[in-house]
Amino acid sequence: MPIKTLQVRVRDRHAALLSRMAFEVNQVWNLANEASYEAWHVPVPEVGYIQGVWRSAFDIQKDILPIRKARGFILPSHTVQQVVAEHAARRRQFKTSKLRWRASSGSRRALGWIPFKKGSAKWVNGQVRFAGHYFRVWDSYGLADYEFRAGSFVQDARGRWYFSVSVEYQPNATPSRKAVGVDLGLKDTATCSDGAKLKAGRFYRDLEDALGKAQRTNKAQRVRAIHAKIRNRRKDAIHKFTTHLAERYGVIFVGDVSSAKLVKTKMAKSVLDAGWHQLKTQLKYKAIARSGVFEEVNEAYSTQVCSCCGAKPDSSPKGRAGLGIRHWICSECGAEHDRDINAALNILAAGGIPVSMEESSPFRASEDVKQKIEGVQAL
Template sequence: MHSQSLQCIAAEYVTRRKQFKKARLNWRKSRGVRRSLGWIPINTGQAKWKNGQVFHNGHYFSVWDSFGLSDYKFRSASFNEDSRGRWYFNVVVDLEPETSEGTQSVGIDLGFKESATDSNGNGVTGLEYRMLEQKLGIAQRANNKKRAKAIHAKIKNRRQDALHKYSRKLVNENAVIFVGNVSSQAMVKTKKAKSALDAGWGLLKTMLSCKCDHAGVVFEIVNEAYSTQTCSCCGVIPDSSPKGRPGLGIRGGRLGNGSVQSAELNISVT
């Protein structure tokens, strides 16, 4: 390895040692229960595209170039290992931002039956783990670790693909995007933990935040407390509004006093 890679690894080790307040860490182990995935950092300018391959430290590395890397100048990069022992080349490049031409606004409601539903009636179903949960259980009971890792990877890839496509569509079509402040970390302490993690709310928010910054789109996380009880016409929470978990099934319908109740975010955009 190049000397600068060793310096980056040493600096990262020191940072983590201070973070966890330990003199020695079980860090970057390839095997065992407490293993860490492989990581080889590369400083700016130490890797480049040459002869159709990635050239670093006197060696050529073949990669599947689906992004046209020859058109970009490499900055910092790294070689990373996944849970199945495969290695990937991750690189930072300079890219000109493309401003979104969207003029609409949209509010997104996060949920369990569907990961996200927006005010335009579109959304993303999610539930990728639930779809493959039975196959994963069979592989785990058979102690087929290779198969179990492959299924976990398929779940992850499906979830990321769906959320990437959905978030890109939202950024391209809208100038303002609002999303509720539902937290996956708070929900994991309840009985809905598996569904909350499967929905990928945090991942969707991260994608939207990054893509909105890049495209010049306004992105805001809003408080949606009582949004399913507040009347969408007068903004008041009537005494007859459904309360608690038992009322979740009928929220979004009509309240006892006949006023229409909205299950969407109460957002006013001028």
């Protein structure tokens, strides 16, 4: 069965207990960091250091578990094992014997993190039971209907705690088999081939003055609150838009516009405020969860090519000079176009859904995408 992650906020009255556990997690991480480094870098008098042995997570766990008892940690042993295992995984990933220390205070303080294995956290009498303690949460998902797998308690920059857990679920397939193309932009964050648009929210720019004032007066708590408001407003708008598309369409094609490249230009602030990566990520998992198809397709020249005749006329908007052209008329066939809707139609055609273009059009779907579409249509 497919797996998804649920996250709910923990009541603030449990913050002190969770902070203590997070402090102990940091201690375990740092002990594992020290043990792995000392085993790999062996000091030799008058020589320096020689290469030692690469200690596994199992070896380090055997050393740390007795220390847990000696120091009186309230952290359960399975969480200690999970922390050491995560440390070992990150060492393998970055191919190093030492990672960054997890600080519990100061400007470089690590945000709280308390991982747990499957079966360690349970839903009992309307509360989360973990390590012999009960935690009340704002249950917005109906957690009693799910069986908990692995997860963690995590802390945000404002000091609020969240219970994050992966669960199995039965997805509901989207009844529609229709397809849609989505063009990403800055004037409108997203434009669909059916004409629907997600207006640019200006989430950051609307609060930019208040954020700057809070930063100049060194009000750190206010700064974090404003950043959280910006993030939540953006996430809410994108969630509503992507859910609407995923429920209405079984096949979704999005242009492969690159945020990483555009943030190096003068449009960086608007690009980051649009949240294209978040939008594509949400569309992908929501489409897959509904047994649909999501594909990123090459959007090169999608703005310049006429979606009716497939030509690239001289009258189409080109380059930076044409950014201000929002409507244009094809000099080849006389069709009138909204700039973004025309691009979305071309993206739809690039995914393999014919619009009305001639065979000479540069937009053609790959065989892999065609097979996925045929699979959805056969359902």
